[in-house]
Amino acid sequence: MAQLRLHPDRALPAGQDVRPVARRIYQATRELSLLCMHGHVDAAVFADDQRFSDPAQLLVVPDHYVTRMLVSQGVPLEQLGVPRMDGGQVEADPREIWRRFCAHWHLFRGTPSRYWLEHEIAEVLKIDIAPGPDTADELYDLIDARLAEPGFRPRALLDAFNIELISTTDSATSTLEDHARLAVAGLGARVVPTFRPDALTHVGHAGWIRQVRRLRELSGVDTGDYNGFIAALRSRRETFALAGARATDHGHLTAAAEPLPVAQARRVYAEACQGSVSDTAAAAFASHMLFEMARMSCDDGLVMQIHPGVLRDHDPAVHAAFGSDRGFDIPVAAEFTRALQPMLNAFGRDPHFRLVLFTVDESVYSRELAPIAGVYPSVRLGAPWWFLDSPDGMRRFRELVTETAGFYNTSGFVDDTRAFLSIPARHDLARRIDASYLARLVVEHRLSEDEAVETAVDLAYRLPQEVYAPATSTPTTRT
Amino acid sequence: MAQLRLHPDRALPAGQDVRPVARRIYQATRELSLLCMHGHVDAAVFADDQRFSDPAQLLVVPDHYVTRMLVSQGVPLEQLGVPRMDGGQVEADPREIWRRFCAHWHLFRGTPSRYWLEHEIAEVLKIDIAPGPDTADELYDLIDARLAEPGFRPRALLDAFNIELISTTDSATSTLEDHARLAVAGLGARVVPTFRPDALTHVGHAGWIRQVRRLRELSGVDTGDYNGFIAALRSRRETFALAGARATDHGHLTAAAEPLPVAQARRVYAEACQGSVSDTAAAAFASHMLFEMARMSCDDGLVMQIHPGVLRDHDPAVHAAFGSDRGFDIPVAAEFTRALQPMLNAFGRDPHFRLVLFTVDESVYSRELAPIAGVYPSVRLGAPWWFLDSPDGMRRFRELVTETAGFYNTSGFVDDTRAFLSIPARHDLARRIDASYLARLVVEHRLSEDEAVETAVDLAYRLPQEVYAPATSTPTTRT
Amino acid sequence: MAQLRLHPDRALPAGQDVRPVARRIYQATRELSLLCMHGHVDAAVFADDQRFSDPAQLLVVPDHYVTRMLVSQGVPLEQLGVPRMDGGQVEADPREIWRRFCAHWHLFRGTPSRYWLEHEIAEVLKIDIAPGPDTADELYDLIDARLAEPGFRPRALLDAFNIELISTTDSATSTLEDHARLAVAGLGARVVPTFRPDALTHVGHAGWIRQVRRLRELSGVDTGDYNGFIAALRSRRETFALAGARATDHGHLTAAAEPLPVAQARRVYAEACQGSVSDTAAAAFASHMLFEMARMSCDDGLVMQIHPGVLRDHDPAVHAAFGSDRGFDIPVAAEFTRALQPMLNAFGRDPHFRLVLFTVDESVYSRELAPIAGVYPSVRLGAPWWFLDSPDGMRRFRELVTETAGFYNTSGFVDDTRAFLSIPARHDLARRIDASYLARLVVEHRLSEDEAVETAVDLAYRLPQEVYAPATSTPTTRT
Structure with missing residues (x-):
């Protein structure tokens, strides 16, 4: 029977010269509390506490x-x-x-x-x-x-895990009732929602009309035309922000974020309400809505997160039988430089805008993402996502991103999991891998150990805290 | 004059901590016999034994x-x-x-x-x-x-190299007479053919009509229309399987595998027989045939191998002067997620289907191939191919693939060479590099050394044996 | 206050076994004089010597x-x-x-x-x-x-830096007057120009007509039609060659190099002179001109350098306010296999042609660039460029390129900087990283240390000297 013993040096690099340095850097971060700025644990888990x-x-x-x-x-x-x-x-x-x-x-x-x-x-x-x-x-x-x-139990584990803050992911049409219960229980500031409007921005999807109806009910805004739709979304974002939300999240097939002329947006919206929208029009509207969401983020200060580049439900028979999120989501090649250009040109230098980008295509790390984050003040690179949330995946992220974007244009670690019990492991591993990368820089005399320790603490705690901070400035209403 | 001495630790990683572990893991595999499941040594070499x-x-x-x-x-x-x-x-x-x-x-x-x-x-x-x-x-x-x-001599070297099984690659219109001579010599089960129908599935290529005529002669099936063509191909596959073939092999420019409506397939085939097929129609037919080949693999149990993504004969003047395979074959960007979707949706979860994928585009390892192999039960990832069959190429393959697909969704080593004398070197190097990767996991406390040794043996011997095993179940005829 | 001390082993790899070998290899190169074959230091800096x-x-x-x-x-x-x-x-x-x-x-x-x-x-x-x-x-x-x-002062630093030769980059319509002053000062062979015709080959750009007028004045050739334009460009190249130029340089969005039928080239040129050229026609003309520049390189022996794949001035507001080269240049996915095919088919095996390729998209290193350089005799791979001119960027270049193209199909180090004072650091770092890569091969018993030292010297000095050597053979005029 196999004995299970975790070695204290696990995931630290081999080498008599590097490992001790990595160990010291890691030690400086291992007790820091966890900021779980994006993830998929259900708020009900904490509200029910079963x-x-x-x-x-x-x-x-x-x-x-x-x-x-x-x-x-x-x-x-x-x-x-x-x-x-x-x-x-x-x-x-x-x-x-x-x-x-x-x-x-x-x-x-x-x-x-x-x-x-x-x-x-x-x-x-x-x-x-x-x-x-x-x-x-x-x-x-x-x-x-x-x-x-x-x-x-879940709440006891929140303490045991040293979780300071955890964000759930919630449909734009969620009542946020679990978060209300958590607020009553004094956990409102510790378990916060995230605004995810995908079901509303993808007008071609089954159930869209039902979603819009729900949006109208919850917001109390007439969604009969495009202007109402936009106003209702703004209203929901406000509700989320009041419930403690720090961010929005957007899962799109591509990162395209190009605005439509208003007349055209109105027309597509009207067609969608009739249930007669073409695939092309739906894709253009999704791209348009990503642009509009950026605009709203400038106004209300919610951090915008984009998770693009995954072809969901690759096998329709599996989807029909078991629904989504069954492992049949396969990445496709990503493109950011042109896709984000309209959004970045419009809002990328706006001091109220914060945009965190994720990818599952490693070929864009050094080619597109690091150069973009290395110049646009609004942009931070999210942690290695999904399949790349792994020891070597994290290492490659730092190797491919740091030389162009530095450390301070990254978001720090984002665990992004639905497996609640894995959260401490994920943060711990990220700290080990960051320490390992920093240790190499130290041993190669490219950074002092003091700087490495400071940077490790920043990556583990200070950066996510800063990047996902609640909006501080009074939002200016833009049109 | 330079003395040539191979160091026993060659290609093993530096580091006082990693190398000894790598050496021990490698030692557990170095005497295992060789399974050469795909390659380009001519069967005549063994049949003639000159x-x-x-x-x-x-x-x-x-x-x-x-x-x-x-x-x-x-x-x-x-x-x-x-x-x-x-x-x-x-x-x-x-x-x-x-x-x-x-x-x-x-x-x-x-x-x-x-x-x-x-x-x-x-x-x-x-x-x-x-x-x-x-x-x-x-x-x-x-x-x-x-x-x-x-x-x-070739046969003596088969023994000296400890080759248990070697596959040749044979045109679908080969008579397999060299394999017949090998069978007579008692080597029929040790040197087996592979079914390569590229010359028949690419209807636009020069000489296609001659190939179809040859197909008719060898199969005895009337290839006058599309149905006959398909039946003749099935018949040839049967002949190959009886001659010991374990697999088919397909070299296409892209991995596209999308079926045409039968009427359209018939029409393209008829046009091709008239010598008047367009490039677009020819490409669509090639894609269609890849799909059909997958269907046949479900029936007859031959393992399907796809080698896509190379623009052959990049310099037409060299091709005209010296023919193919002269070093002027240059890779292009690969795409698998969408290209294989129709095939995988139709057959990817069929327990009779086995599909081994190769690439020369490293950007798809973590982005597409590992996620696909990590969920579809039919798919295994072939060894690093062509330019990537190299020490660092093999290392990157494991680093980019394992965290998502594990070890057991890969095929084990496939030497794929026409240089017979290099076969032991290639298998030996693959074992050294796999041992090196596994040793790193051991030293980073991500795997026990016992598990690493077991995995190394699996990669070197058990996995290719299993992946390319002869079909066991009685093939069900599908339509 | 932070003490600044550069460690003698900086940027050399960790490891008791590898580092000493790397140090010895590096030592063999560190005193070699610098060949700065491509860069952006202004000739006026040396001509004025302020x-x-x-x-x-x-x-x-x-x-x-x-x-x-x-x-x-x-x-x-x-x-x-x-x-x-x-x-x-x-x-x-x-x-x-x-x-x-x-x-x-x-x-x-x-x-x-x-x-x-x-x-x-x-x-x-x-x-x-x-x-x-x-x-x-x-x-x-x-x-x-x-x-x-x-x-x-600049000239004193030329000596202090041990710079044997430095190339500037000069518009095709430069008078080269600074180089003339340098010639008078006896520095004509040490500071040489590079021919950069981008402002003339991109017919759609603002100011193109002014550029053509300037071309006519400087060359004394009537640029009223396409033939005159080509003749004027040839004349300017001759002037540059006489002023010591070794190379041309081309910054294009893509590497496309496909000739237009002459009649069409004439028509686009005429339209451009009227100021009425479409974007599509302008792109086709740029591609055509890249092909024509290759033809001229075969004739006059100037080495052709291509720097493709960067979307310049990503934020038009920044460009309008501050001009170009402000950090808002973002790479896009690169493609070379098909883009260069017409040029390589026409000139790639011409013994008078030398082509140095650069990229900022690492996914093409192993997929396209190494296979192309590994067979076409005219092609050399330039050093890691721009964002990739970094410790890990250089290491990945060698790892991804060497196994397919070897060392001798690369150009050696090219600093490509406008920061004059950084030149010694850049060459020194390249030598350290190449030594590190070579040291790993030595420690893995893939190369002898003698060979590694010889190779390091070749990369640091002999290769750039050879690749960018003045044309030796009498140019044959081609039509």
Whole structure:
């Protein structure tokens, strides 16, 4: 049976000269509290504060990094308990799901999922047994018992994890009722919403008309025409800001952000309301809305985050059977230089605008993103995202970005996960990798160790705090 | 005169902490027999089992990696004995060719060609002299003498190299007579063909009509219309499978695999038979045929290999004078996410389908290939191909692929060479580089050394054996 | 107050095994004289040989790497003394500019700008104080005093820097009068011009007609039609060659080099003379002219340099206010395989043609550039350019290029800077990084140390000397 022991030097670089320096730099950051400025943990988790149901539902079923790896080796999603859209039968026994996961543990060698899971089991759950075919049942029981302890409820873990602030991601048409409950519980400033209007800016998507109706109800603004639509969105953003939101988030296929002439925007909106919008018009409107969202960010101070470049639901049969976020989201080549030009020309030097860019295409790091962030004052580069949120992915990010953009045009670490228990592991790993990169600079005599320590602290804490700070200046209304 | 001595630690990483671990992991794999699942050694070499003619014809003339490097510094192909299409005069003296090669030995510094050649001379031919202007003649004589020894004939080398299985690449219209002779000699299961239908799926190419005629003759199926063409291809695949083939191989400019409506496929085929097909129609038909080949792989269990993204014969004057494979093949940007979507949606989760993807565009490793292989159960990532079959190329492959796809969604090493004597060097290097990558994970405490050793053995032997296993299930006929 | 001390091992790799080897290889190159084959120092600097005015004007204001980093954190260009096009007020006090720069010194951590500036202050100016908020005034005074010394005038620094040859970059319509003055002063062979015809080949640009008029005046050739235009350009190239030019330089948005039918070229030229050329026609003409420039290089032996792939003046408001070269130049994805095909098919194997390619898109290194340079005898790969002229950028260049193209299809180091005082730092760093890469090959037993030393010397000195050698053969006139 494999003993699970996390080495204190894990993920630090080899080398008798570099590792001790990396260790010292890392030590200066490891106790800093966590700022989780963007992620996908459900606010209800903290509002309800119920115990996590079981090991499989906590660590396997909802984590598409984990299920996709099992799918890639022939395990159907049904056998992993992923619910079918049609309510059809799927594996209901969490222990059986857990066994399947453990039987395939070797698949995760070299992946960040393994790194997170080991950390969750060993550091968070305080269990010293590694998953594997022969440990499945014992491990299941130990985790299950742990989850029954009061110290492992969500709010207790907020403290245990030293989380100072955590942002959820919320549809623009969310009532934010969970956040209201959290406010009542005194957690309103610690668990804040993020404004995600994708379902409203993509006029071609199924359900758009229902979304607009909901927008009208919640905002109390007539969305009968384009002007009303824009005013209603502004109103929702205000509501989010009042609820503590620091940022908006935008998932688009491309980073295109080009305004339409107002008359054309009106026409597309009207067509969409009739349910008769073409794909081309819908794409142009999405691009237009990204531009408009930037304009609103200049006004209300919400930080704009863009996550482009992923073709969602690559396999429509899987989407039809199991819905979104099932591991079938595949990146495509990204382009930022031309796509963002209209937005940056209009707002990129506006002192009220803050824009954080993410990518899953590493070829744009040095070619486009670092040069853009290295000159436009509004732009910061987000942390390595999704597949790139990994030890080597983080290292390459620093190597490809720093020489052109420096450290101070990056946002600091953003965990962006729905796996709540993995949050400490992710921040800890980011601190280790940043320390490793900085240590190399020190050993190559390109930076002093004092500077490296200061920079590491900035990356871990001060930069996300500053980049995502609440808007300070009085917003000027623009037209 | 430069002494040639291969260091036992060659290609293993620097570092007092990493290298010993890498050495131990490598040791666990170095004696494993070789599975050469895709390559370009001619079956006739083994069927004839003649001595290799001379050092230049063995190591220089047919190796476009070697000749292109000399061309790049102004040595014309004629002076390297590469035959002209028009039968015009080229250098006929192998010693003169060998001297030219030796005079330019410094050009190969830092390249894999040097690595292969040193290994071939030192390890295979047991000669301890490095090429160079002053060693050309002596080295020529020593190699030539070695090639006269019976132990250096092709079949003897199969044993000496510890090759368990080697795949050749054969036109869909090959008679497979060399494989028949090998079967008679008891080597039928050790030297197997691969089905390569490119000359038939690219309807616009010169000689296509001749190819179709040949297809009809060999298959005995009337290829007068599209249905007959498809049936004839199926028949040829069966013949290949019976001759031991494990796989098909497809060299296309793009990875596009989108089916045409049958009526349209029929029309393009009929136009092609008339010799009047447009470039656009030909490209659409090639894309369609890639889709159809995937369908057939689901039925007959032949593993599908795709090698896309190379613009062949970049210089038409060189092509006209010397034919193909002369070093003038230049990669272009690759795209897989959208190109493969129709094929993967149709067959990607079919348990009978196995698809191995190759690329010469490193920007798709982390962006597209690893996410695709990390979810679709049919997909495995082939080894670093062509220019990337090199020490640093292999290292980058593991670094860019593993964190998203793991180790077990890769195919293990595929040597893919026409240089028979380089095969042991290539497998040996792949094992060294995989060991180096794994050793880093061990030293960074991301993997135990036991797991690393097991994974190294899997990559070197078990994975190619599994991925390219003969189809086990009874093929179901699909329509 | 931060002491500034450059460590002798700076930028050499960590590791007890690699660093000593790297140090020895580097030592073999560090005293070699500098060949500065392409750059942007103004010839007038050497012709006038005046003292540099002040620290801010020398090290901050004209260096867009420095100013863009300050802009990226909210410092307006006005506050950095960058002159406005409209003559509007900007900061006039150099000490104030210097203070702003010093206050933001931490932004440059990890960037090459910091590396250059530290070297300039410590090694060139012999001052041992690092910039910073608390050292600004003292450092300003020390630098200012140093600049008053005769040993710090431009010509004295040419000697101090051990510069054997330096190329300036000059508009095709330059009178080359500064070079004439330099010739009189005996420096004509040491400071040579480079022919840059961009303002003439981009027919759509503002001021093109004025440029053509100037071309006619200087060449004495009637530019009334296309033939005259071409003849005038040939004449200017001759004048440049007589003034010592070794090369031409071309900054285009893409690398497209496709000839137009002569009749069409004539028509576009005529339209442009009327001021009525379309964007499409202008782009086609630029592509055509790149092809024509290659033809002329075959004739007159001037080495052709192409710097493609940068979208200049990304923010038109900044361009209108401050002109070009203000840090708002952002790269776009590059493509060479198809773009250069017409040019390479026509001239790529011409023994009189020499073509040096640059890029700011690292994804083409292994995919396109190394395969092209690895076979076409005319092509050499230029050093890492612009944002990539950095420690890690240089390392990645060697790692991504060498295995396919070798060392001898690269141009050796090209500093390409307008910051005269940074030239020794840049060459020195390139030598350190090349030594580091070579040392790794030695320690991995892929190269002997003797070969590594020889290669390092070739990269630092012999290769640029050879690649940019004056044309030796009598040019044959082609039509």
